[in-house]
Amino acid sequence: MAPQPAPQPIEFRLAGDPADTEGWIIRSKLLNRPGLRDLAAASSRRALLLDPSQGAAWAERAFALTHCGRHAEALHAIGRALALDPADPGVLFRLTVALQRRGDFPACRTALDRLIHLQPDFPSHRWGRAQVRLHEGEYEEGFADYECRYWLDEYQQQAYRPHQGPRWTGQPLDGKIIMVTTEQGFGDTIMMARYLPLLKGLGARRVVVERAEELRRLFDGMAGVDAFVPRDVAPTPIYHVHSSIMSLPHRFGTTADTVPPPPRLTIPxxxxxxxxxxxxxxxxxxxxxxxxxxxxxxxxxxxxxxxxxxxxxxxxxxxxxxxxxxxxxxxxxxxxxxxxxxxxxxxxxxxxxxxxxxxxxxxxxxxxxxxxxxxxxxxxxxxxxxxxxxxxxxxxxxxxxxxxxxxxxxxxxxxxxxxxxxxxxxxxxxxxxxxxxx
Missing domain, CATH: 3.40.50.2000 (Glycogen Phosphorylase B;)
Structure with a gap:
């Protein structure tokens, strides 16, 4: 069997054939990231000038324009893509992103429900619905959907260190040691720290909390916490169950009317x-x-x-x-x-x-x-x-x-x-x- 030629870098490929529609679509996909959205939109436009029947190009253009704040143009591009393939899940996903960024939550919810019906096992769709529900104050349903984040690819790669053993699901903690782990940004940890003192009220024998060094002095002496450990410590302290700090609102059944007050913080x-x-x-x-x-x-x-x-x-x-x-x-x-x-x-x-x-x-x-x-x-x-x-x-x-x-x-x-x-x-x-x- 003859060896296959190595794939050409996309810029080299386009330099050799600027009429390569697929090449411009690939370039748009590669550039569709923060700081490069304008270039991604321009690349998809080049593809569409060559062949306006390319649904993938319309979808990439819509995604780039959405993140540039050009919402009307993005929705027009999505409409063109849906006209070519009304049931394309990738285009429908970009529609939900555009509608959410525009603030049209009723239409976004409708599109998300359709996506969830088409692809019930895709966590990104439930994650989108979580954002809509939480924005609209539907905390019980929103925080339930928020749990799908553990199965998002980008979440597993960046935001959360997996822990062994059973995850706490809200049951009584009578005599158990619970390990609370942190995720996302410092602001999220500070916001959700209000739940830490409540764990003792469920019977926890010990509450052990992961903490970044930047928060060490601020959290020292926090009520209801028996021990803080540095993030990514090895070996992990002994515990019976663990929970992410961002899951605590769900486990406590938080509604818009039952958000607990912030905890007392330490200022040395x-x-x-x-x-x-x-x-x-x-x-x-x-x-x-x-x-x-x-x-x-x-x-x-x-x-x-x-x-x-x-x-x-x-x-x-x-x-x-x-x-x-x-x-x-x-x-x-x-x-x-x-x-x-x-x-x-x-x-x-x-x-x-x-x-x-x-x-x-x-x-x-x-x-x-x-x-x-x-x-x-x-x-x-x-x-x-x-x-x-x-x-x-x-x-x-x-x-x-x-x-x-x-x-x-x-x-x-x-x-x-x-x-x-x-x-x-x-x-x-x-x-x-x-x-x-x-």
Whole structure:
């Protein structure tokens, strides 16, 4: 049997034949990832100019446009793909993504139900339905669907370390040791820590909790927890049952009316002394903390983050003093403004969440786009104005200025056009009134 030729790199293949429709579709699929969606959309368009009957090209174009916020164009592309094959599960899946990102949840739910009927064993469809249900406050059904995440490919690869032994399913814990593991981001862990003290009430003999080093001081001495262990510790401590911390709302049967209050967090005195030194003596100005970006490793951070430039007009509000709590690469945006910018950079001084908590305690208000600091401020009861994208994290629901998870949080929402300008205009007006009345 003659040896098969090695596959050609896609760019080389297209350079040799720019009329290769399949090549442009493959290129679009390869580029359909964060930061490259515009290129993916352009590649699928090249394929469609060559052959508009290519349903795969319409589907890839729709997926790319959805993640670029071009929802009307995305739905048009999906319509063209469905016209070619009305029962293609891949196209239907892209339809659900487009409808969810647009905020059309009734239509999204209908499409998801159809997908689940066609492919009942695909966890991604139940995962999509979980997001819709949780956004709409249907917590019991939503958290039940949320459990399907264990079978998502990307989840198994990145988000969760599998543990041996039986998973806790909500039964009484009489005399048992339960191991609670963490997943997803720091904000999720801080938010769900409210359930840890409740486990003793179900009869647990010992509650052992996995914890990242960044949360060590903040969680020290938490009520109802017998021991914390570092994440990815080996060997795993002895336990009878285990549970992810993100499964606890489901196991406790949480509804929108029964969300428990945040737990008491620990702020060490040395952290408080450090915060006092960093902020200096109080004067009559309104102390405002700002954060403009979350973890840049999060796929949708480019949607939820607004950039420091959006916050700069707030600096002219009289009787205010601004302090940056930003951490990570986005700190460079503040450094680029130079030393005369009237924003105190506290990010480099905060080594863990206990340091951040101590600073938050000294502020009058935090204005920010969504990140772990929002969950920390909300858990501490610090007033926080959380500026969220049109379809935000499910915790914030779809409408209204409040969330049952954080009574001290006020939500400012983008409209369907996903424009930040009206959000910051509203924030500036409210801040002017608040600072003037101080």
């Amino acid at each position: 005195e040395e952290a408080r002394a450090k915060a006092a030194r960093l902020l200096g003596p109080r004067d009559d100005r309104f102390r405002v903390g700002i954060v403009w970006s979350g973890n840049q490793g999060f796929n949708d951070n480019h949607i939820r983050a607004a950039g420091l430039d959006r916050f700069l007009p707030l600096l002219s509000v009289p009787n205010t003093a601004f302090h940056s709590l930003q951490k990570g690469p986005p700190e460079a945006e503040l450094q680029a403004l130079g030393p005369d910018t009237p924003i105190t950079a506290l990010g480099p001084e905060m080594q863990d969440f206990a340091d951040t908590a101590a600073v938050l305690e000294e502020l009058d208000l935090v204005i920010m786009t969504d990140s772990s600091v929002a969950h920390l401020a909300g858990s501490l009861g610090v007033p926080v104005w959380n500026l969220v994208q049109h379809v935000p994290y499910w915790v914030y629901g779809r409408t209204g200025p409040t969330t049952p998870w954080y009574p001290s949080m006020r939500l400012y929402r983008q409209g369907p056009d996903e424009d930040w300008a009206p959000v910051f205009e509203a924030v500036r007006g409210d801040l002017e009134r608040l600072a003037a009345g101080r």
